[in-house]
Amino acid sequence: MKKLINSPDTIVTDALAGIAAAHPGLAVDIENKVITRAGGPQAGKVGLVSGGGSGHEPLHGGFVGYGMLDAACPGEVFTSPVPDQMLAATKAVNGDAGVLHIVKNYTGDVLNFQMAAELAEDEGIEVVPVVINDDVAVQDSLYTAGRRGVGATVFVEKIAGALAEEGAGLDKVADLAREVNERSRSFGVALTSCTVPAAGKPTFDLAEAEIEMGIGIHGEPGRTRTALAGARELAAAALEDVEEPASIEKAELVGRFERALDRVFRVLAAAPELPEVG
Amino acid sequence: MKKLINSPDTIVTDALAGIAAAHPGLAVDIENKVITRAGGPQAGKVGLVSGGGSGHEPLHGGFVGYGMLDAACPGEVFTSPVPDQMLAATKAVNGDAGVLHIVKNYTGDVLNFQMAAELAEDEGIEVVPVVINDDVAVQDSLYTAGRRGVGATVFVEKIAGALAEEGAGLDKVADLAREVNERSRSFGVALTSCTVPAAGKPTFDLAEAEIEMGIGIHGEPGRTRTALAGARELAAAALEDVEEPASIEKAELVGRFERALDRVFRVLAAAPELPEVG
Numbered sequence: 001m002k003k004l005i006n007s008p009d010t011i012v013t014d015a016l017a018g019i020a021a022a023h024p025g026l027a028v029d030i031e032n033k034v035i036t037r038a039g040g041p042q043a044g045k046v047g048l049v050s051g052g053g054s055g056h057e058p059l060h061g062g063f064v065g066y067g068m069l070d071a072a073c074p075g076e077v078f079t080s081p082v083p084d085q086m087l088a089a090t091k092a093v094n095g096d097a098g099v100l101h102i103v104k105n106y107t108g109d110v111l112n113f114q115m116a117a118e119l120a121e122d123e124g125i126e127v128v129p130v131v132i133n134d135d136v137a138v139q140d141s142l143y144t145a146g147r148r149g150v151g152a153t154v155f156v157e158k159i160a161g162a163l164a165e166e167g168a169g170l171d172k173v174a175d176l177a178r179e180v181n182e183r184s185r186s187f188g189v190a191l192t193s194c195t196v197p198a199a200g201k202p203t204f205d206l207a208e209a210e211i212e213m214g215i216g217i218h219g220e221p222g223r224t225r226t227a228l229a230g231a232r233e234l235a236a237a238a239l240e241d242v243e244e245p246a247s248i249e250k251a252e253l254v255g256r257f258e259r260a261l262d263r264v265f266r267v268l269a270a271a272p273e274l275p276e277v278g
Numbered sequence: 279m280k281k282l283i284n285s286p287d288t289i290v291t292d293a294l295a296g297i298a299a300a301h302p303g304l305a306v307d308i309e310n311k312v313i314t315r316a317g318g319p320q321a322g323k324v325g326l327v328s329g330g331g332s333g334h335e336p337l338h339g340g341f342v343g344y345g346m347l348d349a350a351c352p353g354e355v356f357t358s359p360v361p362d363q364m365l366a367a368t369k370a371v372n373g374d375a376g377v378l379h380i381v382k383n384y385t386g387d388v389l390n391f392q393m394a395a396e397l398a399e400d401e402g403i404e405v406v407p408v409v410i411n412d413d414v415a416v417q418d419s420l421y422t423a424g425r426r427g428v429g430a431t432v433f434v435e436k437i438a439g440a441l442a443e444e445g446a447g448l449d450k451v452a453d454l455a456r457e458v459n460e461r462s463r464s465f466g467v468a469l470t471s472c473t474v475p476a477a478g479k480p481t482f483d484l485a486e487a488e489i490e491m492g493i494g495i496h497g498e499p500g501r502t503r504t505a506l507a508g509a510r511e512l513a514a515a516a517l518e519d520v521e522e523p524a525s526i527e528k529a530e531l532v533g534r535f536e537r538a539l540d541r542v543f544r545v546l547a548a549a550p551e552l553p554e555v556g
Contacts (some may be wrong), residue, residue, distance in 0.1 A: 002469040002489070006508040014509070136539040198349070211280070230284040 001200045008197035012054050012074055019061055026064055030264030033085055034059040036071040037094045045091030046173045047071070048162040050102040050157060052109050053078040053084060053194070056217060058103075059128055059153060069102075070159035076197055078218045080108030086116030088127060098126040100177060104149030105133040129169055130177040132156060134184040136241045137214030137223055148216055151186030169235065188222065189237035192216035279478045286475035290332050290352055297339055304342055311359065312337045312367045314349040323350070323434030324442040324451045325371030328435060329364060330387050331356040333474070334495060337431060338380075346439035347380075356496045358386030364394030366402060372554055376404040376448030378455060380434055382427030383411040389445040406448055408455040410434060412462040414519045415492030415501055426494055465516035466500065468493035491515065 051073035060072035070093035114153035214222030330457035338350035348371035410427035471480035492500030
C-alpha cells in the first residue's frame with residue numbers, strides 16, 4: 001500500500017491537524033472531530049451540518065465555509081461519525097434559526113444523524129434532515145437501503161448553503177436541498193479498487209482490462225463487471241441509467257440473479273464431491 | 279493502461295470538446311486548440327495567456343475565467359503548444375493593454391512562447407513573459423535549464439489575474455506575477471509513474487515500497503529514490519529544500535554522480551567480457 005500517511009491509526013486526526021494549520025478561517029476540534037467556521041454560530045442563519053466516513057475528501061470538511069457548510073464531522077475511514085459528534089456540530093452552529101442535516105444515504109449515517117437530531121431537539125434546536133440518494137446504479141447496496149448518496153452532496157451543500165447565507169428559513173433551505181437531490185443523478189465506474197489504510201490491501205480485485213460499472217464509493221458491489229471500453233461508450237452506458245432511472249429495478253434484479261448464480265457456481269466448483277440426485 | 283479515454287490520438291480534442299460542452303462561459307477553438315473567455319478581449323485590460331503540454335489538467339484551460347487567465351493553449355500530452363497557438367491566443371485576448379505570457383520553465387515552452395511573443399510584437403501587441411520556476415528539487419532537468427515550473431503557476435494565474443481584473447497595467451501585473459513566483463517553492467514526490475497514453479505503459483518503474491523524491495511532472499528524474507516513509511518524514515525532507523534552496527547544487531551534484539556511477543555499473547554488468555588492463 002503506497003499512501004502518503006503517517007499511520008492508519010492517526011489518519012483522521014492528522015488530517016484535521018492539517019486543516020487547522022492551513023485554514024485559519026475554520027475552528028477544528030481535533031479531539032471530538034468537528035470542523036466549524038471560526039467565529040461561532042451566526043444569529044438568525046440556518047446552520048448546515050454534514051458528515052460521514054473519512055476517505056472521501058474533500059467531503060465534508062473541505063466544504064465548510066461562507067455560503068456552504070457551517071460544520072462537518074468526519075468519522076473514521078468509511079465509518080459513520082457518532083451521534084455525539086453530530087450533536088456537538090449541531091449545537092456549535094445553532095444560531096436559533098434551525099439546523100439542516102445533510103446526510104448521505106448509508107444506514108449508519110442515517111441512524112446516527114437521526115439520533116443526533118433527536119438529542120438536539122431535546123435541547124430545543126429544530127433540526128431537519130435531508131437524505132442524499134443520487135446514485136442510480138443500484139437500488140439497495142452493501143450499506144444502504146435504497147439508492148446510495150454520492151456526488152450530489154456537494155451540489156446540495158453549495159446550493160442550499162448559498163440560500164441559507166441569504167437568510168432563508170429552515171423550511172425553504174430544506175426544500176431546496178431536497179430539490180437539488182431529486183434533480184441529481186450519478187453513476188460510478190471503477191478502474192481499480194480503493195485500499196482502506198487499516199486493511200492495507202485493495203478491497204477487491206479487478207483484472208487489468210476490467211472495470212466495474214455502478215460501483216459504490218466504499219467499494220460496494222456495482223452492477224456488472226465488463227471490459228474496459230472507450231470513455232464515450234462508458235459514459236453512454238452510465239447515462240442510460242442517469243436518464244432513465246426507472247430501468248434500475250429490472251437491471252438490478254438481473255444483476256442479483258447473476259450474482260446469486262455466480263455464488264452457486266463457486267460453491268459447486270469448490271465442493272469436493274456432489275451427492276447423487278435421484 | 280486503465281484510463282477513461284477514447285483513444286490516445288484524440289485525447290486533447292476530446293477534452294476540448296468536453297470543456298466547450300460544459301462551460302458556456304468559454305470560447306473553445308477545438309481545431310487550433312485555444313480556450314478563451316467568451317465575449318472577446320476586454321478593452322483596457324491586460325490579457326493573461328498560459329499554455330503547456332496537456333496531461334496536467336486542470337492546468338491551464340481549467341483556469342480560464344474571470345479574475346484568472348484570458349486564454350490557454352494546450353499542447354499534445356507532455357508536449358509544448360506551438361507558437362501559432364500562442365499567437366492566436368495572444369491576439370484573441372488583446373484589449374490594447376498588453377498581454378502577459380505565463381510560461382512554465384520547460385525548454386520547449388520557453389522557446390515557443392518567445393517566438394510567439396516576437397510574432398505578436400510584430401503585429402503591435404506588447405507582450406511580457408514571466409517564467410515560472412518554483413521547483414527546488416533539482417537545478418537542471420530532462421526538459422529544463424534551471425529549475426522546473428510546477429504548482430506556483432496556479433498561484434501566479436490567480437493572483438496576477440486578480441490584479442489584471444482590477445485594471446492594473448502590464449508592468450504591475452508582470453511584477454506581481456514575478457513576485458509570486460519568487461515567493462513560491464515546490465518539491466515533488468512520486469509514489470508511482472504516470473502513463474503517457476500514446477506510450478501505453480508507465481514511464482518508469484518504482485518498486486512496491488519505493489518512492490522518488492524530487493520527481494518532475496513529466497516523470498523527469500528527481501534527486502533520489504528511497505523507501506516509502508511516513509508523511510511527516512517525507513514532508514520534512516521536502517521542506518528542507520523548500521526552506522533552503524541553496525542546498526540544491528550540492529545535492530544535485532551528488533545525485534548526478536550517483537546516476538553516472540549507476541550507468542557505469544549497468545554497462546559493466548551488461549558487458550559480455552571486459553578487456554584486460556595492463
